[in-house]
Every structure is written in structure tokens, then in C-alpha cells.
Amino acid sequence: MELALLQKLVAQLASDRAFRETFFADPARVAASEGLTGAGEALSQSHCEQLRQFARVLQDRRLAQVGELLPLTHKALGTRFADLFHNYAITPPSGTRPCEDALGFVRHLKQHAATERLEPEWSLSLARYEAAQIEATWLDERLVFRCLPHAVRKLSALLAVGDVPAGSYRRLSLALWWRTSTRSRLKHWLR
Template identity: 30%
Template structure:
């Protein structure tokens, strides 16, 4: 049981900036909160802060790279802002750190920022949701789901992929992704 609690705390220390800062300010209080014994707390309190920070940053860098690969057009659209926005999106409580979960966290974060008019271009949230739909549809088994977008995301995606200028017009677009069991994924966008 002590091993599981220690591992849980370490996982959080490597993925949660706020908890890591709190731990190095008051290691006994944090370790006690995680149910560690005094012996385990003392051992864990001896870890090097600088090495922990370096390791945590390398993990975040890897996660950012994998999410960039999952949402390549979104990353291209965000350009130099990608890394900072990604770090903000995954900040906080530890979650399952998979490419899909990180891509979903970034997508949700972008949607929130766009909805609050804190991020331009507005179509970047639609683009992230569009790319995330392919990840979700790529899961094995039968698939059928719909997404609604505020712009023609296919035109945006094509322009980005070709390196062309993007002229996204706000026009409601609906997407459907479908696959029969062991079948090929099919998708289509519709504009009313």
C-alpha cells in the first residue's frame, strides 16, 4: 500500500506544477495528505528539487510533442503560441496522460478561450475539434458520431496543410464520422 501511495504522489509531483511547488515548501504536509508513513515521507522529502523540475519539464515536453502529432494542423495554426497554450491546458490535477487525453484537454481549453474572446483566430477551436474527431473515430469498433462547427473546417484544414492563406468564413458546418465493425472509417461535412 505504501508503494502505491508513493507512486501516486510522485506521478502528481511530476505532472502538477502547483502540487510540486507546495511539496517542496511543505513536504511533510503534502506527503501526509497522500497517506504516506513518516519513513516514506522522510525518504521522499530528500529528492532533489532541481532534478524533479527538470524531469517534470521533460515529461511535459514529451506530452506536448505527442499532442502536437495528434493535432498537427492545430499546432501549425497556433505557431509559437502552441507550447504555452498546451502547458496551460494540462495544468492542474493529474489525468491519464495519453496523446488523446492531452489533445482533448487542449481542445477544451481552446474552446473556452475562443468562447471568452481571448484567442484568435476563432476557427482554431473548430480545427482542434475537427482533428480530435478523427482521433476519436480511430478507436476500434463501430463508430457513429456527429460534430457541429462554426466554420468550414475542411477548407481551413486544406489551406493549412498546403501552407496557403486561410480565409475562414463563419458558416455552420456539420460533420459525421461512421464505421461499421471491422469496416473503413468514412466521414463527411455538410453545410445547410
């Protein structure tokens, strides 16, 4: 039982920055509050920087996985994708699977766009489009519909050949994914 609690504590230390800082301020108290006896002292003696480095490695792995699931968004945002993801990744992952992390990141982008300007503006439409595709594909949703304010088809074609287009590309796009049953083949329509 102690081993399972210790593994949980190490995982939380690696994924939650606020918890990690609280732990290193008073390791014995935090370990005791998690139900561990001598583990706090042992963990606090392991170098603080090693745990931070481990956390960075896990965060970079999450970034790579989310980038693979959101390739259009990644291309559209360029280097800002990593910066925005690191702001999102300060908190623990939204779920245990990379697709849940990608959906959490898209929610973060929506919140970011609501308070600050997201450039290019149409990158949020691409993120929402890819999030809907993840919901349909990985979460086995039978019907997913999105109404997007930008020309998603045109933007994805331009990004596929390596262009990052300038301009607003304002044009309503409708995207639909459906399947007749949870085991049937997923169909997609984009206009």
C-alpha cells in the first residue's frame, strides 16, 4: 500500500507545479498528509532539480503527443504552440490519455482567446475542428457537429503544403462526423 501511495506522490510531484513547490517547502508534512510515513524525508533528499527536470521531460512528452493530435493548430501557431502549451501544462493533465490532454489544451486556447488575442485568429477554428475530430475518433461519439467562423478546408489545404496563410479567411465552415453505431466506420463531411 505504501508503494502505491509513493508512486502517486511522485506522479503528482512530476505533474503539478504548485504541489511540487508546496512539497519542497515542507516535505514531511505533505507526505504525512498523503498517508506516507518516512517517504517525505527520502523524497526531499532526492535533488529538487532532478524532480523538476523529470517534470519538464514529462511536459515535453505531453507537448509532442498533443502536437501530433493537433497538427493543423501546431502549424498555425508555430513556436507559440509550445509557449501556449507550457502555460496550459502548469496544471496536471486533463485526463490519462493524450486525446483528453489535447481536448484540455483546446479548452485552454478558447479561454486564452477570450481574454487575449490569439494570432492568427483562425487558429482557434482549426483547434476546435481538430478537437471535434478527436471527440468523434477517440471518444467514440456517434455525432459531432461544429459551426466554425473560418474557411477550415482552405486553411488546412494551405497548411498541408507548408504555407501559413496571412489574412482573415472569414467564411462559415460546417463540419460533421457521424457513425450509425459505435462500431461502424466514422464518416466526415466538411463544407
